[in-house]
Amino acid sequence: LAKTTQPISMDSYEGQEVNITCSHNNIATNDYITWYQQFPSQGPRFIIQGYKTKVTNEVASLFIPADRKSSTLSLPRVSLSDTAVYYCLVRGGGGNKLTFGTGTQLKVEL
Amino acid sequence: DAGVIQSPRHEVTEMGQEVTLRCKPISGHNSLFWYRQTMMRGLELLIYFNNNVPIDDSGMPEDRFSAKMPNASFSTLKIQPSEPRDSAVYFCASTTDFQGLGNQPQHFGDGTRLSIL
Numbered sequence: 001l002a003k004t005t006q007p008i009s010m011d012s013y014e015g016q017e018v019n020i021t022c023s024h025n026n027i028a029t030n031d032y033i034t035w036y037q038q039f040p041s042q043g044p045r046f047i048i049q050g051y052k053t054k055v056t057n058e059v060a061s062l063f064i065p066a067d068r069k070s071s072t073l074s075l076p077r078v079s080l081s082d083t084a085v086y087y088c089l090v091r092g093g094g095g096n097k098l099t100f101g102t103g104t105q106l107k108v109e110l
Numbered sequence: 111d112a113g114v115i116q117s118p119r120h121e122v123t124e125m126g127q128e129v130t131l132r133c134k135p136i137s138g139h140n141s142l143f144w145y146r147q148t149m150m151r152g153l154e155l156l157i158y159f160n161n162n163v164p165i166d167d168s169g170m171p172e173d174r175f176s177a178k179m180p181n182a183s184f185s186t187l188k189i190q191p192s193e194p195r196d197s198a199v200y201f202c203a204s205t206t207d208f209q210g211l212g213n214q215p216q217h218f219g220d221g222t223r224l225s226i227l
Contacts, residue, residue: 032213043114043201043218044153051213087153089216097168098143100153 004090004101011107018075018108022088022101025069031091033064033071038085038103047086048073078108112136116202116219124227128190131222134183135204143216144177144187145201153201159185192226199223 005023012018024033032051036044048055050062050071061074075082088101115134123129135142143158157167162179170177174193179185189196199221207214 034215036218041220043203043220044216045218046215049213049215097166098155098158100145100155102152 004088004099006086006088006101006104008102009105009107011109012078013109014079015077018078018082018106020073020075020086020104020106021070022073022090023070024088024090024099024101027068028091033062033068034089035060035062035071035073036087036089036100038087044087075106078106080108080110082106083108114202114204114217114219116200116222118222119220120223120225122225122227123192125193126191127226128188129192129196129224129226131187131200131202131224133185133187133202133219135185135202136217137183139204139206139217140182141205141207141214142179142185143203143205144185145203147199147201147221148197156187192224194226197224197226 032049034049035047037047038044048057048060048062050064052064055062063072071088073086084106086104086106091098114136117132121129141160144156145153146156147153154169156169157177158165159179162182175189177187201218201221203216203218205214205216
């Protein structure tokens with residue numbers, strides 16, 4: 001069963017752009033890619049969602065290549081408060097099941 | 111507006127006891143999901159409901175786990191008998207996603223941290 005994989009951790013500094021990639025080789029044809037942010041002792045919180053090409057909202061951008069086998073969450077200018085774990089969520093794999101990525105711990109420093 | 115409400119926030123109990131976790135979804139949401147989060151396995155979907163009907167329970171680990179949604183505003187996840195390996199954070203989420211295609215954002219509660227001694 002193919003996993004939905006992400007880098008375990010990333011470090012950055014305030015004001016920098018951060019790009020986090022998720023690999024989802026078995027994504028279902030008609031399904032969306034969604035990204036969530038999670039702080040300690042809280043549930044995941046929605047950031048952005050897309051199906052193809054590029055989506056932008058007030059906090060992030062999402063880049064999806066034509067084959068849709070991966071996606072990249074872009075946080076334009078991170079601050080200390082962006083320190084959190086970031087997850088992608090797709091439907092795919094065996095049984096076409098909703099599957100969270102392995103999660104990326106982002107640490108932002110001054 | 112109230113978000114997804116889960117209770118209890120923390121539960122500590124002894125192996126073999128019955129555990130019941132509760133969830134109140136956001137009013138108007140017709141899809142409800144139960145997830146489990148552990149360090150080893152990350153976030154896993156256990157079961158989801160559409161319009162109070164269980165649609166996919168393939169993630170329920172074994173027969174000791176059961177979930178119900180008697181009405182649109184309440185769901186329970188029950189473990190009987192509980193085992194130490196069931197220790198995890200259990201999240202409930204709801205959305206307006208009718209068909210479960212993942213094209214509507216899910217709104218999560220803050221979870222129940224379960225410890226089985």
